[in-house]
Structures are given as C-alpha cells and as structure tokens.
Amino acid sequence: MNNTQEQIVKLGRDFIQTFGYNSFSFKQIADVLNIKNAAIHHYYPTKEDLGLAVIEKDKSDFMALAKALQVASPTEKTNAIINLYRNYYNDGKKLCMISTCGSIFEQLSPKMQSATREHLDTIYSWLEEVFQKGADTKEFHFSETAKEMSTRWIANLPGALITGRIRGREYLENSLNQLSASLNTK
C-alpha cells in the first residue's frame, strides 16, 4: 500500500464517519488529495471495494488496540473504549463505523452488511470478555450478566455519539460517565 492508497482509505473513513457511506463521493476524496476520481477507481474499482477496505481498516485498528491492551486491566480496557468514542466526537463529531453503517444498513450490499456484522460481533465479544473478567476479579460490581452489559454498551455508545451530535458534548460526556458508572453499582 503506497501513500496515496493509504490516504484514500483514511479520507474515505473520515467521510463515511462524518457524512455517511451514501453521502460522500470519490470526487471529495480526489479533491483533497489533488488527484482525479479515476485514480481512486484505479485502487478501488467500485465504491463497495473502498467501503470494504474502510471497514477492514477499522477492524484492524480495533484489533491493534485490543492487542495493545492485552495486559491491561478491565478498567483500563473499558476506559480505552470510552476514550475511543470521546475522540470520535472531538475529531469532527464523527460516528463510529458500526453506527454510520447501521444507519443505512438496509441499503448496503450483502458484503458490506456481512463485514459490518462481523466487525460488530468482534467488538461485542471482546467487550463481553472484558466485563466477565472484571466481574470475576471483583474489579467490577454489577448485577447484569456480562452479555447484557455488552449489549448495553454496544447500543449506548453509538446512540450517545448520535444524540451528542444533536445536543452537544455535555450530553455525550453524561452518557459516557453513566457507562463507566454502570460497572460498579453494587
């Protein structure tokens, strides 16, 4: 992957998280990079190809984060996720890929749907494991199951980004604080 191709994926991701997959064009990316839209087709023949590459990039970034957190405590791990989402908001009020792809899920191609679903499943399982571990080691104290807690986080985080866009940063922070607090309620 040369620099141009990397920049294409990076910008594609930025646009998808900011505007949505259906609401950005190859030309927007081309203009920023001072190339022609045909140059993007050179690397990614169809928009779907680019979309899949962006999801793949998001996946691999998450895997890298998970790996970097391998020896971290459950609290450190959940804090890292909270921070990930806080940074999305601070970096141009972006949504996460799950949220933006989910919001037009019915229009995505089967491949994009599968990629999105697999990505979500990965995050979901990872979170569940973290919660279970934290509960086992008495680092967390909550009455739900780890699975339920994962369900809550995975719905609440995207929702907080969306409503945060509408009602502002304070609202997002309130949501994030509540999620942190949810791990120690007993």
Added chain:
Amino acid sequence: MNNTQEQIVKLGRDFIQTFGYNSFSFKQIADVLNIKNAAIHHYYPTKEDLGLAVIEKDKSDFMALAKALQVASPTEKTNAIINLYRNYYNDGKKLCMISTCGSIFEQLSPKMQSATREHLDTIYSWLEEVFQKGADTKEFHFSETAKEMSTRWIANLPGALITGRIRGREYLENSLNQLSASLNTK
C-alpha cells in the same frame, strides 16, 4: 391537506426512517403514488420543505401520543415508548427520526438541525418528567437522577434500533428489556 399531500409526507417519512434523508428521492415517492416528481414540488418546493414537514409530522404524532397517555401511569408511559420503538423495528426495521437525522446531522440545513434538536428536547423533557414522577410515587426505584435516566434512554433507544438492524430482533428485545429493568434496580 388533501390525500395526495398526506401520502407524500407519509411516504417521505417511511423512506427517511428506512433509508435516510440523503438516500431517498422524490421519484421514489412519485412512483409509489403514480404521480410525477414535479407534483411533489408543487406541495414541497424543496427537499428541505418536505424534510421539515416530515419532522413536524413526527413531532405532532409524538405530542398526540403524549396527550393520549396524559392520565396513564409512569409505567404505562414508558411501556408505550418501548412499544413505539419495537414497532419501528417490526415495521421494516425503521429507525426513529432522531436517529436517522442525527446520523447525517452535520449535513442537514440549519432549519432541519433546529427542528431535529427541538424534537429531541421535547422527548427528552417528557421522559425526564415521567421518570421523576415514577420515582416520586415510588413506582420506579433507581439510583440515578431522572435526568440521567432520560439521557440513558434517549441514547440507548436509537442505538438499539441501529444495532438491532445489524444483529437482529433478539438483540433489540434484549436492549428494550434492559431499559425496562433499569427502572427498578433498588
């Protein structure tokens, strides 16, 4: 408002909740109604005009629901909201207007943004009041403030619709059950 105009708003709303504001066209509506796209411009000169009418309709429907629930108990009221969201999912995996507008918020016109924000504020305040009432009458038992609980619900409901689209009905139901349960934790 004649029947055609009502149908235009109804279909516009369906399409926005299913595909998103940026991903539906006047032609889609026109084809269903067997009229020409110019006929829609007759009632709604610009797409923004239709978008605003759709948000207005969503608002007035919510107000009507709130009025119908005026003498209902807090539990009945929260159940009605849960059901509202369940019905969105069952009716073609729709998103709520807040969620679909929020997902492309940065691209909406100032008027559309204001309308969305005001709509969200209305729902938010209504929920907060319901939670406060329920806590006061000891019908609900939770440790958060009513405001916090409203924040949680208003982020969790849209998020549950989005992740429900990706992971299926069971996931949505799990989320809705958790929200119901959140009102009686002490």
Added chain:
DNA sequence: AATTACTTACTTACTAATAAGTAAGCAATA
C-alpha cells in the same frame, strides 16, 4: 343562470449538476 377570474392539482418536458464507473493512453520506475 351565465360569464369571468382565479385556484388547485397536477403533467410534460426540460436543465444543470453530480454520481459511479470506464477505456485509452502516458510517464516514471523496477
């Protein structure tokens, strides 16, 4: 009761802009 003025609810036929995508070619590099 008949005419006139005007509105409503559209259609036909178009425009300008933008979208994704393609085919052919060219210059630099390996």
Added chain:
DNA sequence: TATTGCTTACTTATTAGTAAGTAAGTAATT
C-alpha cells in the same frame, strides 16, 4: 520491457429543481 500510478476524456444514470401548460373546480360578478 513490463508494471505502477496515474490523467484525460468520456458515458450512463440519477438527482433536485423549474418553466410552461392544462383540466377541473370554486367563487365572485353580471
């Protein structure tokens, strides 16, 4: 010399929006 990394120039399709016209109805005037 073959491949890589593009550009030029294009096509086809779709978009929101407009201008002009028409058929049917309604309301006021004669």
